[in-house]
Amino acid sequence: MVWLIDNFITVVDGVAFGLLLFTIAIGLSLILGVLDVLNLAHGALYLVGAYVAVQLLGGRTASMWAYLLALIVAVVIGLGAGTGLAVMMRPLARRGHLDQALASLGVALVAADLLSAVFGNEVHTVPAPGFLAGKFTFLGYTYPAYRIAVILLGLTLAVVVYLVVERTRIGALARATVVDGPMVRAMGVDTRPFVAGLFAFGTVLACVGGVMGAPILGAYPGLDQYVLILGLVVVVVGGVDSVLGTLFGALVIGQVEVLGVSLLPKFASFLVFATMTGALLLRPRISRLQAVAA
Amino acid sequence: MQGKGRASRLLGCVVVALLLAGCGSSLTAATIASGSVKVGLLIPQSGVLAAVGTDISRGFHLYLSQHGGLLGGRKISLVTADEGAGPDTGVPAGQRLIQQNQVGVTVGVVNSATALGLIQPYNEAKVPLVIATAGANALTGVHASDYIWRTSFSNANLGASMGDYVAKQVGPGTVYLIAPDYAAGHEQIAGFQQAFQAAGGHVAGSAFPSFGATSNYQPYLARIQQSGANAVFAFFSGVEAISFVRQYKDFGLSPEIPLYATGPVTEGNVLRGEGAAALGIRTGLNYCTELNTPTNRAFVAAYGAAYHDPPTVFAVAGYDAAHVLDKALAGATSGAQVVAGLRQLGDIDSPRGTWRFSPTHNPIQQYYLRGVSEQNGTLVNVLAGKLTNN
Numbered sequence: 012m013v014w015l016i017d018n019f020i021t022v023v024d025g026v027a028f029g030l031l032l033f034t035i036a037i038g039l040s041l042i043l044g045v046l047d048v049l050n051l052a053h054g055a056l057y058l059v060g061a062y063v064a065v066q067l068l069g070g071r072t073a074s075m076w077a078y079l080l081a082l083i084v085a086v087v088i089g090l091g092a093g094t095g096l097a098v099m100m101r102p103l104a105r106r107g108h109l110d111q112a113l114a115s116l117g118v119a120l121v122a123a124d125l126l127s128a129v130f131g132n133e134v135h136t137v138p139a140p141g142f143l144a145g146k147f148t149f150l151g152y153t154y155p156a157y158r159i160a161v162i163l164l165g166l167t168l169a170v171v172v173y174l175v176v177e178r179t180r181i182g183a184l185a186r187a188t189v190v191d192g193p194m195v196r197a198m199g200v201d202t203r204p205f206v207a208g209l210f211a212f213g214t215v216l217a218c219v220g221g222v223m224g225a226p227i228l229g230a231y232p233g234l235d236q237y238v239l240i241l242g243l244v245v246v247v248v249g250g251v252d253s254v255l256g257t258l259f260g261a262l263v264i265g266q267v268e269v270l271g272v273s274l275l276p277k278f279a280s281f282l283v284f285a286t287m288t289g290a291l292l293l294r295p296r297i298s299r300l301q302a303v304a305a
Numbered sequence: 306m307q308g309k310g311r312a313s314r315l316l317g318c319v320v321v322a323l324l325l326a327g328c329g330s331s332l333t334a335a336t337i338a339s340g341s342v343k344v345g346l347l348i349p350q351s352g353v354l355a356a357v358g359t360d361i362s363r364g365f366h367l368y369l370s371q372h373g374g375l376l377g378g379r380k381i382s383l384v385t386a387d388e389g390a391g392p393d394t395g396v397p398a399g400q401r402l403i404q405q406n407q408v409g410v411t412v413g414v415v416n417s418a419t420a421l422g423l424i425q426p427y428n429e430a431k432v433p434l435v436i437a438t439a440g441a442n443a444l445t446g447v448h449a450s451d452y453i454w455r456t457s458f459s460n461a462n463l464g465a466s467m468g469d470y471v472a473k474q475v476g477p478g479t480v481y482l483i484a485p486d487y488a489a490g491h492e493q494i495a496g497f498q499q500a501f502q503a504a505g506g507h508v509a510g511s512a513f514p515s516f517g518a519t520s521n522y523q524p525y526l527a528r529i530q531q532s533g534a535n536a537v538f539a540f541f542s543g544v545e546a547i548s549f550v551r552q553y554k555d556f557g558l559s560p561e562i563p564l565y566a567t568g569p570v571t572e573g574n575v576l577r578g579e580g581a582a583a584l585g586i587r588t589g590l591n592y593c594t595e596l597n598t599p600t601n602r603a604f605v606a607a608y609g610a611a612y613h614d615p616p617t618v619f620a621v622a623g624y625d626a627a628h629v630l631d632k633a634l635a636g637a638t639s640g641a642q643v644v645a646g647l648r649q650l651g652d653i654d655s656p657r658g659t660w661r662f663s664p665t666h667n668p669i670q671q672y673y674l675r676g677v678s679e680q681n682g683t684l685v686n687v688l689a690g691k692l693t694n695n
Binding site for chain 2: 072133135136148154155227228232272273276
């Protein structure tokens with residue numbers, strides 16, 4: 012218990028990072044789970060959002076209005092990118108998952124290069140906006156106010172996505188398409204706008220995640236790969252079948268990246284992948300337990 | 306029949322190509338012997354230390370432009386190569402400069418591991434390498450060699466420059482040491498610790514976050530607070546400095562626990578990225594833009610006019626590299642003669658003050674105490690005094 016008190020702030024920071032990862036991973040998970048498409052452009056979209064934040068919030072201080080504008084711009088870009096990607100994926104659907112993944116990887120590489128050409132190779136940092144640039148002190152601990160905002164935003168997002176997927180007609184449609192897509196279409200439901208809509212939702216989350224994460228992670232070439240890898244690990248650990256699974260996976264990886272690095276700095280690079288390997292090895296056992304319980 | 310003839314011709318071509326490649330060093334000598342000299346500029350153009358590379362390049366180009374593109378009366382043709390983020394890209398790039406571009410001299414190198422990896426190739430090819438930032442002690446210490454020269458500083462000297470001062474500031478209190486987990490980090494901390502403890506200082510603990518892979522310093526900041534240290538001594542470079550300094554403020558360590566550091570933590574655009582979080586940090590470095598000498602005033606003005614930015618210690622190292630080559634290239638017809646020229650240099654009048662090469666080719670120079678404060682809306686490293694020379 013004493014250990015927990017000593018490392019309390021680190022654990023909280025792990026939760027903040029985990030919820031930021033959730034924002035990125037849920038889009039990836041939905042696109043992969045429902046549409047069966049591995050969107051490798053997800054990291055690049057995060058980076059686009061981060062550079063939007065650099066452009067609008069860069070400098071010593073930033074206003075809340077600039078931050079809100081950055082979020083709106085990220086949503087617009089995300090919508091455009093999502094629709095574009097969905098249209099691009101349609102003719103490739105017949106050629107299988109690998110071709111779709113490679114096409115998205117191509118988009119990712121081009122986008123990353125364009126961003127490097129426009130913004131340069133330097134690392135950019137972004138200040139937290141307005142009053143969120145302050146500190147929050149409780150019980151003798153100091154914690155940046157912005158990261159608390161990220162925790163609250165992440166939790167809100169998790170609740171909203173969970174309710175939409177589990178409690179609305181659109182969500183039911185999504186879950187039905189996962190189970191039996193042709194049957195859904197046979198029932199007369201045109202799945203094409205639905206597919207584009209879901210893609211756009213995922214990419215909007217990636218871009219918004221980039222704006223949200225900019226005051227914490229900054230923006231620089233290579234960040235897209237870091238974010239994509241962590242997102243994929245979260246999806247592997249949490250599974251693609253449920254929002255709660257993705258949330259669990261994100262929180263676990265968030266703790267591993269923050270608390271794990273603090274406790275085991277020598278193994279920092281390996282911890283995330285060790286967790287993923289552990290999850291893969293334990294997955295069959297857990298599914299069997301769930302089947303027995305059901 | 307035809308196949309055999311073609312195969313033997315191909316083999317002949319391969320043999321000739323190998324022979325030509327083996328003649329690399331003699332072609333290098335020819336490069337200096339003729340009128341113009343090819344100079345290689347090996348700097349990081351991407352990654353966490355790209356800004357340092359830009360500064361070195363700017364300093365070097367400024368000296369060239371002030372002297373009509375000539376060094377030692379010889380026209381200079383510059384070949385810029387990207388050393389990348391580490392030795393796996395830097396060492397091949399440095400070798401390509403000798404073998405493919407046949408440069409007469411190379412200047413630059415920011416990554417110490419890269420510099421260490423180039424000692425053997427450059428000594429074998431008899432091409433001088435003038436290092437303009439890489440701080441590894443061994444470059445002018447255990448592995449000092451004829452063809453490796455440095456115009457910046459060694460990690461041990463830089464770290465040690467603050468030892469005496471911090472010991473006096475902290476008195477009976479303790480200091481926590483932190484730097485990235487690579488050669489430069491360990492050497493600067495070791496240099497500081499030696500001088501600090503010799504002056505009666507006490508160390509509370511130390512931490513070495515992994516280099517280039519850490520963006521969240523909160524766990525280390527928590528450990529600093531738990532150790533009860535009265536002050537922190539740190540070294541970070543580039544984006545890691547920005548992250549560390551901002552998080553030092555975000556997580557409440559500033560201003561309760563004073564932060565002392567070596568210069569790179571608040572140099573150049575790193576200071577801009579840190580913003581108000583850097584106020585009050587005291588650093589030691591072999592250069593300060595506020596030095597009130599005619600040479601420095603002229604240099605700062607010229608640099609500002611050319612690049613619309615204040616110069617940094619890295620720019621001074623690049624500028625002085627051009628300066629020493631200007632003296633040593635005059636009348637030289639081989640790498641060995643350039644080295645002889647460098648050996649004969651006495652005191653060098655530089656924006657940083659007057660300095661000279663030590664017997665192992667490292668600068669013997671004055672270190673200055675600087676403090677970050679705000680002047681006319683911009684952050685500046687203000688000159689706060691001179692540090693005792695080790």
